Amino acid sequence: MMSNNEKTRFYQDKSRELAGHLDDQSFLSENIDLLREVIRFHENRYYVMNDPLVSDVEFDLLYKALEKTEATNPSLVVPDSPTQRVGPGITKQFKTVQHLVPMLSLENSYDAADLLEWDRKARELSGLEKLSYCVEPKFDGASISLVYENDLFTRGATRGDGVEGEDITLNLKQIKSIPLSATFSRYGIQQAEIRGEVLMNKNSFLKFNEQLLEQNLPPLANPRNAASGSLRLKDARLVGKRNLEAFIYHIAYLNFTPDHEEIPSHAKSLEMLWDLGFRSPVHEKKVFLGIQGVIDFCKEFEEKRDELPYEIDGLVIKVNELSLQEKLGMTTHHPRWAIAFKFKARQSTSKLLQVEYQVGRTGSVTPVAKIQPVPIGGVTVASISLHNQDFIREKDIRMGDTLLVERAGDVIPYIVKSFPELRDGSEVEIQFPSHCPVCKTALVKTEDEAVWRCPNERCDAQVVERMIHFTSKDAMDIRGLGDAIIRKFHEMGWLKDIPSIYQLPLDELRKMEGFGAKSVTNISEAIEKSKTQPLFRLINALGIRFVGETTAKTLAQSVSHLLDLATMDKEALQQIEDVGVKVAESIHQYFSNPANIEMLKRLEAAGLQLKSIKQASVDGSLKGKSFLFTGTLYKMKRAEAEALVESNGGKILSGVSSKLDYLIVGEDAGSKLEKAKKIASIQILDEDGFIKLIQKPTDTQQSAQHL
Ligand code: AMP
Ligand code: ZN
Secondary structure, eight states: OOOHHHHHHHHHHHHHHHHTTTTOHHHHHHTHHHHHHHHHHHHIIIIISSOOSSOHHHHHHHHHHHHHHHHHOGGGOOTTSGGGGSOOSBOSSOOEEEOSSOOOOOOEEOSHHHHHHHHHHHHHHHTOSSOEEEEEEEEOSEEEEEEEETTEEEEEEEOTTSSEEEBOHHHHTTOTTSOSBOOGGGGTEEEEEEEEEEEEOHHHHHHHHHHHHHTTOOOOSOHHHHHHHHHTOSBHHHHHTTOEEEEEEEEEEEEEOTTOOOOOBHHHHHHHHHHTTOOOSTTTOEEEESHHHHHHHHHHHHHHGGGSSSOEEEEEEEESBHHHHHHHOBOSSSBTTEEEEEOOOOEEEEEEEEEEEEEOTTOEEEEEEEEEEEEETTEEEEEEEOOSHHHHHHTTOEETOEEEEEOOTTSOOEEEEEOGGGOOSOOEEOOOOSBOTTTOOBOBOOTTOSOEEOOOTTOHHHHHHHHHHHHSTTTTOOTTOOHHHHHHHHHTTSOSSGGGGGGOOHHHHHHSTTOOHHHHHHHHHHHHHHTTSOHHHHHHHHTOTTOOHHHHHHHHHHOSBGGGGGGOOHHHHHTSTTOOHHHHHHHHHHHHOHHHHHHHHHHHHTTOOOBOTHHHHHTOTTTTOEEEEESBOSSSOHHHHHHHHHHTTOEEOSSOSTTOOEEEEOBTOOHHHHHHHTOTTOEEEEHHHHHHHHHSOOHHHHHHHHO
16 A cells, blocks of 8 residues: 555656646546546545645646546546536435434533543443543534445435435535545445534635625524535535535444454544545544543633634544444433533523614615623624614514524624514514615615615715725735724814825824824835735725625736726626626726726825736746745735735745745745655745845846846
């Protein structure tokens, strides 16, 4: 068997070899098994190990080559080909299927006393002094059960009632961390039933909720609901777009051939699953001898809960030795060899005291519930978005109602439901205002939208929110001008609109109480620095509806001057990559407004960068060179460094591969560095080296100096 390093090198070599034959159909069809294996390897690196070895583009080329080869030679298609994830059409109804082994639930524990008691019983039943425990996260998603037969993924089901679940095989095939085949046969296993949890990570969840809101659909309370809802979608192709992940943490059933090797412990079974290509919690798990270590670990882990990219609602403690698990057995409800340690609940009830209406930078009026403050998961929650009028109606929320409130991780708090049964008759319906609470203009609502908007662009609330967005971190990043200061300067009449940021009366500011010379200098420097921000940041900063950072980048690359956008009609705008009807409409509207053009001209006069760096980048000093950063940089932020590379004509890659020219290494560099060291063509530089490289004059400048 190959070692991990050998395996990595093998697949990397093969990737390169295949990449050299992408147009050679006869080579590809002869080597189609290898091509598939290489693609599976990269899928595993990306989706399971979270450590890709090639860039997305390199991967896509291989994948497209496979699709093409299979399309021209249909007889070569196999059921576990990476292309076979894409299911056919719509499922009308999910079949009910019986689990090979019932899925039990877990006993819960909440504190050290519960764990001590559970440990005492387990020791008593096993007759041992001290037991070895394996502790792992209790993933807060939707549980699934997978069957593999003769190495092929044949069936996947929901938990259902534990005995029977719904057959969601097609949907599960869309989740890339679930391999379509796994070589169980290597372990002498013919059939296996394994268990795990499907999750939507916090980041994907936030984006998903944003999309829902944009489509006038109510957002979901937590990633768990998002995951379980996604698994029941009738159209499998939609499942693939939801960015779901699967953790596999349990082997429920194995059908061994006679000469199999015994798996001694739970920890070993996690290793085996990992080795087979599943994302099992091998790295997350920890084994302890005796319960005390477990108890300490539970306390520690709860503190770190929010640092994880996905939600967990506790830890699961399992007796590590499998023979002991068998000996301990189960009650009718749960195994005696495992217990869940539940973290503090993140739900609570509270009363709705008042509804306030906030006007956003696009005029959208958002109702915000002011509730009796309640502590949830270590944070006091006093105010929660009610999103829009439809949300209030659907949740049947009235003033004075008792509400169930949830705060999932660093996800924003959410109103799960109201309790109509607790009403005493004093509750009143929430009256949505007909006029803007700030400027009193009559609100408007288009038919295809759920939000009411204040149509007055000079509305004070909108003006302030636009400035707050303009100066924010991902936009122009003007530090020192925070929300509160912007509001204050606006009230004082200093900040009337975005261009007025560049005319702040600094001398008067210096005289103001609370503003020392140092803080004024900082503000002034931050404002000056913002003038050199690349065009895409300015576009993002303008807050044009539907134009976020990604669209801002494509826009910046498709014009040579920002005002070019004003000359383009909707059709022309739609020619730009990723710009659809809605976005084109919004951009067109923005640039058809003379007030906006006037404002942009004032910004240009103030010295801001309205020209695209596109031109400059063509002959930038880093032209044609590719970069990747790892570890923490000290002299600049990662995003700034990347922008520098791009503005000098260089390219940022997503992973270490032979295509990489420079790896820039900060403090605490990770596995990328190790990997890069193995590829001789990659130059490894520290931050200072990088800065020198950037400052090195280009060839043309050099020759100019010699003249
Ligand atoms: P409960 O639903 O509270 O009884 O908890 C049992 C459920 O926890 C199981 O059905 C699993 O879906 C889920 N779970 C999440 N992570 C794990 C894990 N690491 N080990 C076992 N079960 C887990
Ligand atoms: Zn208004």
